[in-house]
Amino acid sequence: MDVSLWFAFAAGVLSFFSPCVFPLLPAYVSHLTGGSGLRDNKAAAGRGILLSRSAGFIIGFSAIFIIMGASASVVGQFFSDYRKLIEQLAGILIVVFGLQMAGLLKIRLLMTEKRVMTDKPSMNLTGSIFLGMAFASGWSPCVGLALSSILLLASSTDTLNHGILLLSVYSLGLAIPFVIISFVLSHSLAIMKKINRQLNKLAYINGGIMILLGILVFSGQMQVISAWLSSYSLFSL
Template identity: 65%
Template sequence: MSDIGIFFTLAAGVLSFFSPCVFPLLPAYITHLTGGKIEDSKLYVNRHLLYLRSFGFIMGFSIIFIALGASATFIGKLLMDYRIIIMQIAGLLIIIFGLQMAGLLNFKFLMREKRIQPEHKSKNMLSSILLGMAFASGWSPCVGLALSSILLLASSSDTLTKGIFLLSAYSLGMAIPFFIISIGISYSLKMMRKINKYLAKLAFINGIIMVVLGFLVLSGQMQKISAWLSAYSLFQL
């Protein structure tokens, strides 16, 4: 699972960041992290603080995501005797979540929102980490579906390391665009308006990626592809 699974989780992390319930909130999170303000469609922020606090925020949500991945894998290992059934159920659920993300299904109970709105601005690095942890804990529907899919994938991993690695890739996928675009909008908010136009299309792409992942897990092709890639890597060496 390590090769193909990492690709899917990394892509899911990137696209989760661009989901309609995360990306538009970026300026609000930045102002809470740095004590900056938005006036006349411009973001006024101390960029040195932005670099440090963004790193703290990323650390915060990565801690939660990786802990969830380790927990999912641990539970999966306890049920190792039922691994085939778990993989089939996981694959089916990932397909359903993917269709929901793509807008091809509309189960209202999957769209219940649990969003944590910070009341106080971040004052130091620790509070930035805690804000990141709060963000990860308060899943919005967009992130929740993608993250749940990756956790289902992690639960079918045969080792704890693989599960942690999968969620580390997911966190990295969210972290890279978060950091780059945070820096970009500190110079101009025009980038936000341009990207906002494509959020629906990106959500559809994310959903389709999850559907493909689900079919691979359900059919057992994920393991075959990973085995083929591993064998090819060894042959190259």
């Protein structure tokens, strides 16, 4: 059991439920469904269209994230002789990102935002894929910090495949709640309003997870814990 994969998945889920992404979901759903928008307090598009367009959106952002993960791993491999230093620097930066997420730091540079949202609604699967790629390329204070933390983790991994796996799991953590909430929107917006009221609490959770991840990476305990859990799992079988 690799602890880093659990961190990557949790970061993906909590990135989705961030103040930078979650409130914008109705706008993204509207773009994905060709500008159908909302009607009677719910998404106007049919479930079939919603599913296919959501799949395209997920493919788009996953492709970009995985490419980022592969690139980070390649850079890390290039500086393999300095792996210990890279891990320590990555750990420090991840802790700083976690403190920023939790609102305990207010570094203006980390609060800059770039959103990419095309004015033209998606009319087919290909358009949905490009919208997903645009979403992944648009950095925001919330997603950017969580994603950067996982990319830093990928840069300190031993193999290229593991870096790709980390960002694949991060994408999965982002994709699962996206599909679920998108379908919820086809029924009602009520649950979104309830979740919106809890976003500040989730920011603390997200920040806490990143701080813990940074400490484990800095101290070199990530692999130790993963090895221990793997041994325990094998023993229990």
